[in-house]
Amino acid sequence: MTVKEIQEEILKLKKEKDICILAHAYQNREIIEVADFTGDSFALSVKAQNVPQKTVIMCGVRFMAETVKILSPEKTVILSNPTAGCPMAEQMDKELISQVKEQFPDYTVVAYINTTTDLKTVCDICVTSSSALKICKNINNDKILFIPDCNLGDWIRKQVPEKEFKLLNGGCPTHAKISASEVDKAKALHPNALLLVHPECKPEVVEKADYVGSTTGIMKFAEESENKEFIIGTENSIVNNLQLQCPDKMFYPLSKDCICSNMKATTIVDLLNCCKGTFGEEIELDEETRLKAKACIDKMIEMG
Numbered sequence: 144m145t146v147k148e149i150q151e152e153i154l155k156l157k158k159e160k161d162i163c164i165l166a167h168a169y170q171n172r173e174i175i176e177v178a179d180f181t182g183d184s185f186a187l188s189v190k191a192q193n194v195p196q197k198t199v200i201m202c203g204v205r206f207m208a209e210t211v212k213i214l215s216p217e218k219t220v221i222l223s224n225p226t227a228g229c230p231m232a233e234q235m236d237k238e239l240i241s242q243v244k245e246q247f248p249d250y251t252v253v254a255y256i257n258t259t260t261d262l263k264t265v266c267d268i269c270v271t272s273s274s275a276l277k278i279c280k281n282i283n284n285d286k287i288l289f290i291p292d293c294n295l296g297d298w299i300r301k302q303v304p305e306k307e308f309k310l311l312n313g314g315c316p317t318h319a320k321i322s323a324s325e326v327d328k329a330k331a332l333h334p335n336a337l338l339l340v341h342p343e344c345k346p347e348v349v350e351k352a353d354y355v356g357s358t359t360g361i362m363k364f365a366e367e368s369e370n371k372e373f374i375i376g377t378e379n380s381i382v383n384n385l386q387l388q389c390p391d392k393m394f395y396p397l398s399k400d401c402i403c404s405n406m407k408a409t410t411i412v413d414l415l416n417c418c419k420g421t422f423g424e425e426i427e428l429d430e431e432t433r434l435k436a437k438a439c440i441d442k443m444i445e446m447g
């Protein structure tokens with residue numbers, strides 16, 4: 144079968160079987176083309192609440208499929224490839240954070256959405272890269288324990304100097320691969336390009352950027368900018384997506400290594416097999432855990 148034939152079969156099956164396909168913007172292009180919704184973590188977590196279909200296939204990583212299930216327990220939620228985890232989400236567990244909380248009892252625990260459901264049960268509020276700044280500014284406490292991403296936490300801390308932040312040593316191994324020397328090389332090679340980076344990058348990369356934001360933020364900025372050239376400091380799918388969306392502009396990857404193997408784990412054949420019901424993993428959460436984690440996500444949606 145060709146990719147086009149597989150895509151046509153997926154479109155047919157999702158209609159017949161009342162399936163909604165959600166795809167994070169880092170997914171492969173052929174998957175994005177057949178998705179009902181695509182976007183960053185925040186957009187997808189909000190969308191997940193309101194889709195009419197009874198079955199949702201989440202093309203992304205495990206914590207994203209868990210978020211959909213937390214918000215829509217009545218739906219059948221399928222993770223498109225059971226091996227697709229997020230290494231950052233697996234860096235810290237409930238036991239560790241419970242111990243840290245004992246040391247800092249007067250801090251509000253702000254958890255990046257890239258955390259497990261189990262960990263969310265001991266946190267106060269979730270954030271995504273696009274909602275973190277607003278939420279940290281507006282939280283009714285001037286002491287914030289921000290987990291797990293210390294790069295995102297550092298970026299927020301610098302913009303909210305009136306509050307005290309405690310950061311732990313976690314983060315995204317994909318974005319952490321980008322070095323400041325790669326920035327210097329890319330800028331020398333493309334002197335007219337603007338540098339757009341994700342806040343999961345290291346501080347020494349973030350501070351050289353012309354714009355810092357979530358995947359959707361980066362895409363929106365590039366689409367609306369008068370500039371014609373951009374260096375993209377996030378997962379390299381965004382370079383490809385932008386190049387297709389804005390064929391009159393030029394997009395260069397900041398680093399050829401910024402590829403998330405977990406986000407790339409799902410293939411178009413995996414998605415076809417999920418629609419047929421022969422692949423993917425149905426997400427199941429026990430009700431007590433789900434409700435505790437949901438309180439954290441509900442607060443994010445309310446404040447974000």
Ligand code: 13P
Nearest residue numbers: 183184185271272357358
């Ligand atoms: P956003 O989609 O919120 O920008 O997050 C990036 C990411 O690394 C998702 O895993």
Ligand code: SF4
Nearest residue numbers: 229230231315317403
């Ligand atoms: Fe996790 Fe980073 Fe991959 Fe996103 S890009 S899924 S944060 S490892």
